[in-house]
Amino acid sequence: MTMDELRARCRSLPAADEAAASAVQERQGQLTKPPGSLGRLEELIAWLASWQRRAVPRLGRVEVLVFAGNHGVTARGVSPYPAAVTAQMVANFESGGAAINQLAREAGATLRVIPLQLDQPTADMTEAPALDEPEFLAAVAAGFDAVSPNLDLVALGEMGIGNTTAAAALAAGLFGGSGADWAGRGTGLDDAGLHRKQAAIDAALLRHADRRGDPLALAAALGGRELAAILGATLAARLAGVPVLLDGFVSTAAAAPLYRLAPDGLAHARVSHLSAESGHRALVHELGQTPLLSLGLRLGEASGATLAIPLLRAALACHTGMATFAEAGVDGRC
Numbered sequence: 109m110t111m112d113e114l115r116a117r118c119r120s121l122p123a124a125d126e127a128a129a130s131a132v133q134e135r136q137g138q139l140t141k142p143p144g145s146l147g148r149l150e151e152l153i154a155w156l157a158s159w160q161r162r163a164v165p166r167l168g169r170v171e172v173l174v175f176a177g178n179h180g181v182t183a184r185g186v187s188p189y190p191a192a193v194t195a196q197m198v199a200n201f202e203s204g205g206a207a208i209n210q211l212a213r214e215a216g217a218t219l220r221v222i223p224l225q226l227d228q229p230t231a232d233m234t235e236a237p238a239l240d241e242p243e244f245l246a247a248v249a250a251g252f253d254a255v256s257p258n259l260d261l262v263a264l265g266e267m268g269i270g271n272t273t274a275a276a277a278l279a280a281g282l283f284g285g286s287g288a289d290w291a292g293r294g295t296g297l298d299d300a301g302l303h304r305k306q307a308a309i310d311a312a313l314l315r316h317a318d319r320r321g322d323p324l325a326l327a328a329a330l331g332g333r334e335l336a337a338i339l340g341a342t343l344a345a346r347l348a349g350v351p352v353l354l355d356g357f358v359s360t361a362a363a364a365p366l367y368r369l370a371p372d373g374l375a376h377a378r379v380s381h382l383s384a385e386s387g388h389r390a391l392v393h394e395l396g397q398t399p400l401l402s403l404g405l406r407l408g409e410a411s412g413a414t415l416a417i418p419l420l421r422a423a424l425a426c427h428t429g430m431a432t433f434a435e436a437g438v439d440g441r442c
Contacts, residue, residue, distance in 0.1 A: 111241055114248060115324055118369040121346050124158035124376070131163035138432040143441075148400070149423035152378075156420065159351040159376045160260060164428065167421055170217040172263045172410050173254055173341060174201065174208060177247075177333035178229035179270035180238065181312070186273040186305040188296050194269050195226045201267070201409070208265070208409040215417035217263065222254055224333035233277065234311040237329040244328035244336050251340030257348040263380070263417060264341055265355040265410020266334040266362070269295075275361035276387055277309045277330040282323060282364050283394045286310055292357070292386030323365035331362065338362035346376050353413040353420075356383035356405065360391050367395055381405055381412030 109117075132154040137143060144150065156165035176198050182191045200206045201221040212219040224247055230238035239247065255262055268274075276290035287306030297305060312330055319325040327336060335358065342363045345352045354360050354377050366373035379392050381401040392399055400419060405412045433440040 109245055109249065111245065111324060114245065115369065118324075118343060118366055118373065121370055121373060122349070125161040126158065128161055128163050129154040129158040132157045132427065135427065138434070139430045140433055140436050140438050141430070146423070146426060149426060152420060152423045153427045155378070156261070156351055156424070159349060161349050165424060166260045167424055169259050170215070170261045170263070170417060171256065171259055172208065172212045172217045172219045172265065172414050174219070174221045174265045174267055174410050175251060175334035175337040176221065176223045176226060176267040177271070177335075177337075178226050178268060179274055179332050180229045180232040181234065181273050181308055182229070182270035183232060184234065184304055184308045185301060186297075186308050187270050187294055188301060189269050191229060191269050194267060195223070197267050197409075198223050198226065206409060207407060207411055208414060211411055211414040215414050216421070217414060217417055220254070222250065222337065224250060224337060230332050233274065233330050234308050234315060237316065238274065238332055239328045239336065241328060243333070247333040247336035248340035251337030252344040254337070255341050255344040255348060255350060257350070259348075259350045261351050261353065261417070261420065262341065262345055263353040263355070263410050263413035264338050264359050264363075265408060265413055266338060266358050267409050268332060268334045271332055271334060271358050272385060273305050273308060274330060274332045274335060275358040276305075277312045278327060278335065279361045279364065279387060279391050280309060280313055281316070281320060281326040281330055282368055283391070286313070290387040290390070294385070323368040327365045335362035339365055342366055342374070342377060352377035353380045353416050354378065355380060355410045355413040356408060357385040357388040357391065358408060359410075359413070360388065360395070364391065364395065378416075380416035383412065
């Protein structure tokens with residue numbers, strides 16, 4: 109796939125199945141409850157149905173995908189942890205010792221961790237594009253190919269020391285602003301570290317200012333392999349009719365180029381939670397979304413997206429399990 113072919117795919121996306129959403133809404137009107145009384149749970153079921161393209165949605169096959177990558181910008185002192193921690197955490201995921209392992213098991217989801225050339229960090233984005241075009245396209249393809257087309261739902265997350273710097277730079281490049289507007293403390297930066305992070309973002313934005321009008325070129329210059337893979341996975345899910353739960357700040361920023369390329373590019377995706385990482389609230393606002401949860405999380409690794417899976421299961425249980433007024437012998441509205 110070339111960059112032009114990827115751009116064309118991002119701009120020519122299948123629409124939702126409005127008939128499936130209407131069927132959900134019709135059933136909701138017959139259930140033994142006041143109209144709209146289950147609030148966003150009702151909207152979420154219609155959303156699932158419209159993108160699964162079936163009148164009765166399912167959550168039998170749910171996967172959590174965690175992409176991992178390393179970043180050259182960590183040499184700028186933008187994280188209190190060394191880049192080696194990325195591979196160490198991937199090993200922790202694989203041995204079942206991380207938070208995401210416990211959350212995925214409780215959510216009834218299959219966890220897959222996909223490391224992306226951890227021994228080859230991206231270039232320092234303050235000095236060169238983080239990824240050249242072939243590297244970017246390869247990472248997008250890795251994410252695209254990771255999505256099984258017969259899934260009912262996919263939750264997307266990441267692991268990568270330094271990737272909140274990449275995410276903040278990408279958000280600034282896509283929506284405007286500076287390092288001070290978008291950079292947060294990530295994994296626990298002190299004030300000096302935060303200033304280094306802001307300066308690195310500003311330097312990267314200046315170096316790659318000529319890419320401001322091209323969301324994909326920006327994603328290559330300012331992002332990373334795991335961010336590119338999340339973009340590819342989000343696109344693949346749209347084409348396959350698989351609803352998406354995005355995790356926190358990094359995952360949301362990674363998918364944001366799709367929104368910039370097509371007005372409804374993320375209609376099949378929901379931001380799962382409002383991260384405590386600075387910048388996520390502003391990014392979610394730019395996307396016109398309302399996160400499903402707000403728990404003060406800033407862990408990454410798809411933790412918030414996975415926590416939202418039981419919420420969707422509860423919404424589906426109400427939709428399919430509740431009796432209608434006629435079935436229950438309860439008088440409806442006059």
